[in-house]
Amino acid sequence: MNKSIYERIWNLVRMIPYGNVSTYGQIAAIDGKITPRQAGYALAAIPHGLDIPWHRVVNSQGRISRRADGKESEEQRLLLENEGIKFSTSGSIDLDIFLWDINLLWEKMI
DNA sequence: CTGATGACGGTGC
């Protein structure tokens, strides 16, 4: 039985440092085997209670994505602000500042 | 097997 795609994605999400954010596209690019769509699908399947900082994943525009119910998660925004991540007046995160630098990941892996 | 769905992204206007 192979490890599911979900588990691979969840492991990557666990590596996102406190105070940083990542994007679905970035997760997909690091994994190398999936598309951003699969990343979003995997996050949607995260069970509550696992130690996964799912709130640190936003879309490529630095915005919180809408869930199946059509609403953006306010819980996610609160968790991010609690880590020192700031939202602009239009409700987006400045990725130039807060996006996870994956070069740091390579350094750790080596 | 087929078809629909989705925490998305890039491109074009």
Next chain:
DNA sequence: GGCACCGCCATCA
């Protein structure tokens, strides 16, 4: 800045 479209592919009915 916004909006519409298309491609992507695991998952589910």
